[in-house]
Amino acid sequence: MNPYEIxxxxxxxxxxxxxxxxxxxxxxxxxxxxxxRQTAWLLVSGLTAVIVFVLLYVATRGVRWPDVVxxxxxxxxxxxxxxxxxxxxxxxxxRARP
Amino acid sequence: MTALDTAVRPxxxxxxAGSIVDRVRALKLPNLQAIWVKERSHPVLVKGAAFFGLxxxxxxxIPFYPWWAVLFFAFVVGALALRFPLFALIILGVxxxxxxxxxxxxxxxxxxxxxxxxxxxxxxxxxxxxxxxGSVFLSLLGAPFLPPILAAVLFSRFLAVASMAASxxxxxxxxxxxxxxxxxxxxxxxxxxxxxxxxxAPKPDWTPGDLGGALSSIGLANPDVMSTLLSTNYGASLVPxxxxxxxCGIVFLVAELARRKDSLENWLVTAFVAAxxxxxxxxxxxxALGVPIPLExxxxxxxxxxxxxxxxxxxxxxxxxxxxxxMGQTATTVGRRxxxxxxxxxxxxxxxxxxxxxxxxxxxxxxxxxxxxxxxxLYGIAPPRGILLFGPPGCGKTLxxxxxxxxxxxxxxxxxxxxxMSKWYGESEQRVDLLFRTAKERRPAIIFFDDIDxxxxxxxxxxxxxxxxxxxxxxxxxxxxxxKSPGLIMxxxxxxxELLDSALLRPGRFDKIIYVPPPSRPERVEILKVHxxxxxxxxxxxxxxxxARTERxxxxxxxxxxxxxxxxxxxxxxxxxxxxxxTPQEFDDVLPKMKPSIxxxxxxxxxxxxxxxxxxxxxxxxxxxxxxxxDVRGLEELKASLRAYMDLVFTKxxxxxxxxxxxxxxxLLFGPPGCGKTxLMRAAANELAIPxxxxxxxxxxxxxGDGGAAIKEIFYLARENAPSVVLFDDIDxxxxxxxxxxxxxxxxxxxxxxxxxxxxxxRVLVVATTNKPHVLEASLLRPGRFDRMFYVPPPDAxxxxxxxxxxxxxxxxxxxDRDLLARLCREAEGFSSADVIAAVDEAKLLxxxxxxxxxxxxxxxxxFARMRPSVTxxxxxxxxxxxxxxxxxxxxxxxxxxxx
Numbered sequence: 001m002n003p004y005e006i007x008x009x010x011x012x013x014x015x016x017x018x019x020x021x022x023x024x025x026x027x028x029x030x031x032x033x034x035x036x037r038q039t040a041w042l043l044v045s046g047l048t049a050v051i052v053f054v055l056l057y058v059a060t061r062g063v064r065w066p067d068v069v070x071x072x073x074x075x076x077x078x079x080x081x082x083x084x085x086x087x088x089x090x091x092x093x094x095r096a097r098p
Numbered sequence: 099m100t101a102l103d104t105a106v107r108p109x110x111x112x113x114x115a116g117s118i119v120d121r122v123r124a125l126k127l128p129n130l131q132a133i134w135v136k137e138r139s140h141p142v143l144v145k146g147a148a149f150f151g152l153x154x155x156x157x158x159x160i161p162f163y164p165w166w167a168v169l170f171f172a173f174v175v176g177a178l179a180l181r182f183p184l185f186a187l188i189i190l191g192v193x194x195x196x197x198x199x200x201x202x203x204x205x206x207x208x209x210x211x212x213x214x215x216x217x218x219x220x221x222x223x224x225x226x227x228x229x230x231x232g233s234v235f236l237s238l239l240g241a242p243f244l245p246p247i248l249a250a251v252l253f254s255r256f257l258a259v260a261s262m263a264a265s266x267x268x269x270x271x272x273x274x275x276x277x278x279x280x281x282x283x284x285x286x287x288x289x290x291x292x293x294x295x296x297x298x299a300p301k302p303d304w305t306p307g308d309l310g311g312a313l314s315s316i317g318l319a320n321p322d323v324m325s326t327l328l329s330t331n332y333g334a335s336l337v338p339x340x341x342x343x344x345x346c347g348i349v350f351l352v353a354e355l356a357r358r359k360d361s362l363e364n365w366l367v368t369a370f371v372a373a374x375x376x377x378x379x380x381x382x383x384x385x386a387l388g389v390p391i392p393l394e395x396x397x398x399x400x401x402x403x404x405x406x407x408x409x410x411x412x413x414x415x416x417x418x419x420x421x422x423x424x425m426g427q428t429a430t431t432v433g434r435r436x437x438x439x440x441x442x443x444x445x446x447x448x449x450x451x452x453x454x455x456x457x458x459x460x461x462x463x464x465x466x467x468x469x470x471x472x473x474x475x476l477y478g479i480a481p482p483r484g485i486l487l488f489g490p491p492g493c494g495k496t497l498x499x500x501x502x503x504x505x506x507x508x509x510x511x512x513x514x515x516x517x518x519m520s521k522w523y524g525e526s527e528q529r530v531d532l533l534f535r536t537a538k539e540r541r542p543a544i545i546f547f548d549d550i551d552x553x554x555x556x557x558x559x560x561x562x563x564x565x566x567x568x569x570x571x572x573x574x575x576x577x578x579x580x581x582k583s584p585g586l587i588m589x590x591x592x593x594x595x596e597l598l599d600s601a602l603l604r605p606g607r608f609d610k611i612i613y614v615p616p617p618s619r620p621e622r623v624e625i626l627k628v629h630x631x632x633x634x635x636x637x638x639x640x641x642x643x644x645x646a647r648t649e650r651x652x653x654x655x656x657x658x659x660x661x662x663x664x665x666x667x668x669x670x671x672x673x674x675x676x677x678x679x680x681t682p683q684e685f686d687d688v689l690p691k692m693k694p695s696i697x698x699x700x701x702x703x704x705x706x707x708x709x710x711x712x713x714x715x716x717x718x719x720x721x722x723x724x725x726x727x728x729d730v731r732g733l734e735e736l737k738a739s740l741r742a743y744m745d746l747v748f749t750k751x752x753x754x755x756x757x758x759x760x761x762x763x764x765x766l767l768f769g770p771p772g773c774g775k776t777x778l779m780r781a782a783a784n785e786l787a788i789p790x791x792x793x794x795x796x797x798x799x800x801x802x803g804d805g806g807a808a809i810k811e812i813f814y815l816a817r818e819n820a821p822s823v824v825l826f827d828d829i830d831x832x833x834x835x836x837x838x839x840x841x842x843x844x845x846x847x848x849x850x851x852x853x854x855x856x857x858x859x860x861r862v863l864v865v866a867t868t869n870k871p872h873v874l875e876a877s878l879l880r881p882g883r884f885d886r887m888f889y890v891p892p893p894d895a896x897x898x899x900x901x902x903x904x905x906x907x908x909x910x911x912x913x914x915d916r917d918l919l920a921r922l923c924r925e926a927e928g929f930s931s932a933d934v935i936a937a938v939d940e941a942k943l944l945x946x947x948x949x950x951x952x953x954x955x956x957x958x959x960x961x962f963a964r965m966r967p968s969v970t971x972x973x974x975x976x977x978x979x980x981x982x983x984x985x986x987x988x989x990x991x992x993x994x995x996x997x998x
Contacts, residue, residue, distance in 0.1 A: 008207070008317060011214060015188065018217045022184035029222045 006054075139422035142180055149186055150176030152228060155235040156190055162197030162312070164304045187227040188217050192313070194231075200312040203319035208275075210316060212268055219264070225253060226261055233265035240401075242269060243345050244409045247372070250353035251365075251413025252424065262349045266342035275327050344379040348372050352410065357539075365414045369407030376402050447501045450494055450628075452621025459612055460485070460502060464587055468542040482609035483580045484588040484602075486550070488595040489614035490696045490704055492654030495591040498614065499546050509543035511536070515552035518569065526565050527572055534576045542585035550590035556599045570599055577607045595707055613708045616652055616696050619645045625653050629660040634667070636679040644685055650694035650701055662688040709789055709819045730774065730781050733890070733897065740782055740888060747863050748786060748821045763856050764864045764883050766829075768871035769890035769977055770969040772930030775867040776827055778890060783823045791816045793826040793849075805841070806848040813852040813862075821861035829866035834873045846875065853883055869973060871980040879984065887986045889977060892969040898923035898934050905938040912952035922958060928967025937965040 001009075025031040034042060065071060086093070137144055153172030157163045163171065171193055179186035191213025199206020220227030232245035246262035301308065355368040417424055447457055463482050467474045487495040499512070513533060520526045537543045547553070557567040580586050590608065592598060602608060617625055622645035630639070648656060663684040671678040696704075730737060743765070767775040783790045791812045816822040832842045832849065856862050866884060868874065878884055893901060902919050926934065940961035945953045980986070 004319075004321065005317065011210060015192070015210070015214050015217065018214070018221065019185055019188045021221065022188060022217070023182055026182045026184065028184055028220065028224060032221075 138420055141420060141423055144420075145183065146176045146180045148228070149179035149183070149190075152232055152235065153190055156194050156231060157197065159194065159235045159238055160197040160201060162200045162304075167304065183224040184217065184220050184227065187220060187224060187231065188213065190231065191217065193309075195316070196309050196312040199316045199319075200308070203315045204321065204323050205275075206312065206316040207319040207321065208272075208324065216264065219260075223257065225249070226257060226264075229257070229261035230265045230268070233261060234268060237265075237269050241405055242266070243348065243376075244405060246345075246349045247352050247406060247409045248413045250349050251356045251368075251410055252417055255350060255353040255357075258349050258353050259346050262346050263342065266345050270339050270342055275324055341379070344376070347379070348375050351375055352406075356410070356413070365410040366407065369403065369410045372406045372410070373403035376406070447505055450497055450501050452617050452624050453494060453498065453614065456487075456498065456612055456614055459610070460498065463610055464502065464544065464589075465505075468544075468585060468587065482587065483577055483606065484590065484608040485610045485612065486595070486598075486603070486608040487589070487591045487612050487614050488593065488707070490616055490652060490700055491593045492652035492695055493614050493616050494653045495593075495614050496548055497653070499544075499548075499589060499591070502544075509537070510546055511543065512546045512548060514548050518553060519565070526569055530569055530572050530576070534579075537586055543587075545586070545588045547588070547590040549592060551592040551594045551597050554590070554599055554602050555597050557601075570602070574601055574607065577602075613704075615704070615708075616650060616701070617656070622648055622651065622656060625656045626660060629657050630680070633660070633664055634677055634679040636681040639680070639682055639685070643682075644689070647689055648694070650696045650698070651692075652695050655692065655695050659685070659688060659692055662692070706815070709815055730778055733774070733778070733893075736888060736890065737778070737782075740778065741785070743886065744782055744786060744863065748788065748861050763853060763862070764866065764885065766871070766874075766879070766884040766887045767865060767867045767890050768887065768980060769869065770892050770930060770973040771869040772932030772968050773890050773892050774931045775869075775890045776825065777931075779823070779825055779865050779867070783825075786821075789816075789819055789822045791822060791824045793824065794828070805845050809845065809848050809852055813856070816862050817856065817860055821863075824862065824864045826864065826866040828868060829878070830868040830870040830873055833866075833875045833878050834870070835875045836873050846878075850877065850883065870976060872976045872983075887984065889981060889986060892928070892930050892974075893934065895920070895924045897931075898926055898929060901931055901934045902938050905935055906953070909942065910952040912950075912954050914953060914955055914958060918955050918958065922962045926962055926965070926967070928969045929965070930968050933965055933968050937961045940964065 022028070032039070133143070136142075150172050153175035154168055157168040157171055175186045175190050175193075178189060191209070195206050195210040195213060198209040216227045216230050229245045229249050233242045236242050236244055242265060243262065246258045246265070249261060250258035352368055352372050355364065355371060358364065447461075450457065463485055467482075487498065489495060499510075502510075511533060518526055518529050518533070520529065533545065537545050553566055554570050554573065555566060557570060577588055580588065595603070595611070603611065619642075623641045626641050626644060630641075644659075648659065651659065660680075663680050666684040666687055667678050667680040767779060769775060780790060793809060793812055812824060816824045826849070832845050834842070853864055856864070864884075866878075871887075879887075899916075899920050902923055903916075906914070906919075923929075923934070926937070929937070938958070938961070941953050941957040944957040944960060948957075
């Protein structure tokens with residue numbers, strides 16, 4: 001993807017996000033439940049996630065991936081192993097707050 | 099087909115046809131009037147139609163879609179806008195981007211970016227996006243300024259100017275990139291290079307696939323083309339940029355002129371000034387830049403006046419047609435319009451039970467100045483700036499104002515404390531400012547602060563930088579400024595007037611302070627009637643009886659009572675399966691479980707507050723709750739002389755002053771206990787409709803040091819509410835020469851100081867009662883203090899008989915005749931009035947205890963025999979001694995009577 005395509009994708013994505021907001025909150029700002037500060041935090045968090053994904057894409061662009069079946073098998077095995085570890089060592093599950 | 103079939107089928111057909119006709123007849127056509135009424139306050143269909151128009155203009159702006167696609171997509175946009183206006187704008191932007199991309203991929207990209215920018219801003223107010231797109235789409239017709247001018251008349255200045263700036267910037271950018279000189283009112287030579295010429299005709303065989311193709315072609319755009327063109331054409335784009343400023347200025351001008359006077363007459367001036375400014379700016383810019391005015395722009399300039407005038411007029415007309423919507427738009431920012439509340443719209447004065455005087459006062463103070471200012475002006479009556487309603491909770495203060503809003507067709511803003519308060523510093527003040535500004539724009543109007551004590555408490559109660567005192571300061575200055583805004587009245591309600599800041603209560607701010615009392619008995623009947631209306635009620639309901647049993651019930655309590663009774667009736671109806679009316683039984687079940695919300699202490703407190711604060715023109719005596727002369731049996735001569743004396747003091751002060759007669763300030767009533775001294779004084783004051791301030795000796799001594807302050811306050815109250823009577827019961831407790839504690843001595847000196855401070859011209863009479871006159875301090879009885887004395891003797895045989903008969907009135911008796919009562923009363927020597935009443939009551943109790951249905955002679959005889967006379971020889975002797983030593987002139991020769 002060239003930079004123009006990325007910019008276009010970002011443009012269309014932003015438009016889609018605004019469209020989603022417009023459907024969920026038809027009266028816009030009047031219905032928006034968050035304050036300005038909270039909204040800013042939300043935007044920053046969203047942008048961070050986007051940047052992480054972009055960086056991941058950039059970093060793994062040159063990687064030669066094995067075939068889809070192998071990758072899926074490895075990923076599922078890893079997730080199962082993690083779940084098993086959690087079940088053994090944290091029987092009450094993961095908690096964000098005590 | 100059988101013969102039967104042929105016979106049946108037409109019949110079935112007829113039946114079927116009949117049922118269809120019935121169904122068609124049963125179909126209710128939509129009530130156009132109702133739709134229009136709804137649209138005026140909440141336009142939905144108009145919004146859909148407006149978006150349809152915008153869509154149609156937008157899809158026709160750049161030739162791409164065939165006519166049927168234009169109509170179809172415009173319909174989709176209009177339908178979407180009914181519920182999701184911003185989403186409809188985004189869809190519109192994307193679809194127009196496709197047509198732009200069909201002309202040139204770079205133009206498509208450019209429009210898509212523009213759509214995103216406009217959508218982001220439109221998150222705050224979708225009308226911004228509508229106006230910007232409308233302005234852009236109308237540019238091809240040479241009228242991009244029309245939507246912002248319309249918005250300048252209809253909406254806020256900010257919205258109008260911002261949308262004009264955004265669309266003009268976009269158009270100037272477009273002109274810089276392309277060859278759109280005739281688009282809008284731009285002047286300037288055609289550019290040397292151009293990438294954009296709108297004009298490619300739609301393909302004759304357009305398919306929806308072309309839409310996808312156009313959109314995907316945006317991916318192939320080369321952004322460098324635009325930057326090259328921008329740099330090449332930069333000089334030529336200066337003129338359009340200047341005109342962006344010119345347009346914004348014109349829109350601002352229109353908005354300013356439109357704000358001055360909200361009337362159709364104003365539009366002509368507005369349009370003329372705007373068109374003149376446009377023409378001037380147009381000519382000046384072309385002269386200054388040395389650019390000739392293109393020939394094709396001339397007819398547009400000529401038509402500019404017509405366009406602006408038409409748009410301004412359309413703005414005024416729509417503002418008038420959708421007045422309710424626009425008023426709602428501005429008013430809902432702070433508080434709510436009372437007319438918006440459905441319950442307020444249906445409340446009328448007739449639905450408020452009782453309170454005739456309060457209603458009359460409200461009507462006179464608000465309706466006349468607002469609705470007939472010329473009549474008020476004729477008599478030089480300035481409308482009150484503020485009206486305060488106070489009274490116990492639940493007595494109908496808010497309901498009265500709702501009714502007023504229902505009766506009057508003026509704008510009314512109801513504000514609750516929570517509407518004004520904000521957690522952000524300075525925002526509360528901003529809201530108050532906005533509220534008053536909006537109300538001033540919407541005159542004639544009423545600003546109604548419900549429970550005003552929440553924001554207008556005395557400023558002494560706050561410390562530090564609290565928001566409430568600052569708000570109060572703002573409200574005070576706003577009320578002072580109301581003089582310049584006739585037709586704006588502020589109304590507040592409170593049930594704690596004593597907490598309000600005194601600055602708010604002074605005349606000139608709250609000119610009228612009206613007490614909304616708890617309902618009297620006849621008013622309770624009316625309230626019950628109002629609440630029972632529309633509910634199945636039995637004809638046997640004795641509303642007067644219920645009203646008698648609901649003493650101190652507020653209007654809200656009565657509403658609750660009826661509701662509870664209705665619930666019991668409904669429960670019965672559910673079990674029987676048919677409609678059951680509300681019967682007296684339901685009320686009997688419910689009443690014992692309900693308590694009045696106004697406590698005795700509150701009732702007394704409000705009586706005091708009423709004296710302190712009320713400033714009212716109308717006053718209706720609500721209930722014959724006070725005793726009158728007729729209730730005092732016997733003592734005719736004493737009554738006559740007391741009446742004559744009080745008449746002299748209160749009504750003939752002037753004559754006394756003319757004759758240089760010093761009116762005495764104090765009256766002493768003395769006599770044996772239980773003979774009606776206090777009762778007599780109450781009757782006298784009630785008869786003359788003079789308020790009584792009570793000082794009770796025992797409670798003064800028990801207040802622990804605060805008695806002095808209480809005495810002071812009572813005297814202040816009495817003097818402020820003159821003519822009035824201060825009644826000191828059992829003064830011997832404080833003013834005894836024989837047995838006096840330091841507290842009592844202190845209180846007496848305070849009392850005497852207050853008594854002496856009552857001026858000659860003040861119509862305040864201080865009355866003291868005692869049954870031990872001989873122990874009173876001599877200083878109390880010296881001239882200038884209690885120099886008028888009245889002896890209240892024990893009742894004689896005739897008076898006792900009258901009293902006994904009055905107590906037995908309406909009571910079932912058997913064999914009790916006048917002779918028997920006369921004999922008993924004759925024998926009851928030494929009985930005070932209280933004794934006689936107690937004896938008759940005792941007889942009634944005996945009858946009840948025995949289970950007989952009537953009071954018999956035997957009961958009366960037993961009761962009178964049991965009762966000991968409370969008028970003792972000793973107490974009579976004290977009075978005699980006192981009369982002799984102080985040379986009291988007697989109105990009767992009664993003291994000779996009684997046991998000796």
